[in-house]
Amino acid sequence: xxxxxxxxxxxxxxxxxxxxxxxxxxxxxxxxxxxxxxxxxxxxxxxxxxxxxxxxxxxxxxxxxxxxxxxxxxxxxxxxxxxxxxxxxxxxxxxxxxxxxxxxxxxxxxxxxxxxxxxxxxxxxxxxx
Numbered sequence: 001x002x003x004x005x006x007x008x009x010x011x012x013x014x015x016x017x018x019x020x021x022x023x024x025x026x027x028x029x030x031x032x033x034x035x036x037x038x039x040x041x042x043x044x045x046x047x048x049x050x051x052x053x054x055x056x057x058x059x060x061x062x063x064x065x066x067x068x069x070x071x072x073x074x075x076x077x078x079x080x081x082x083x084x085x086x087x088x089x090x091x092x093x094x095x096x097x098x099x100x101x102x103x104x105x106x107x108x109x110x111x112x113x114x115x116x117x118x119x120x121x122x123x124x125x126x127x128x129x
Contacts, residue, residue: 003049009034010050013041018057 003010016023016030031038044050062069070092077086090096 003044003047006049006053009036010044010053013044014050014054014057017041017054018061 006014012034013030016025016033022030025033027038027041031041034041045054070089073085073089073092076082077089087096
C-alpha cells in the first residue's frame, strides 16, 4: 500500500539512509531506531513517496560538495581522457545537450509544377531513346 504521508519513523529512516554508508548503521540498526522490522524499511524503499523524499534528502546532504564535484569533472576528464566525464562537465555547464534540433529550410521559390514538367519531359525523352 502506497504511503500517503511520512511519519517520524519514515523521516528517521530517511535521515540515516541518506548519509554515506547509512551513517555507519546497518538496516537492522536503523529499523530498531525507527521501531520497525528491518524488512519494513526494504518495503518503504519501494514506495514512491519514501524514495522521492530520500533522494531529496541525499541532495540536501550533498549540496555543499557540489562545487568541488563539478570542478573535479573536468579535471578527471582531462587527466584520464574520460569522455563520459567530459560530456557530463559540458552538460552541467549548458554547453552540450541530448536534444538534437534539425532545421529544414524550404524555399518558396521552388516551382514544383516546373519540376514535374521537367521530370515528365525527361521520362518521355528516355522512353523514346
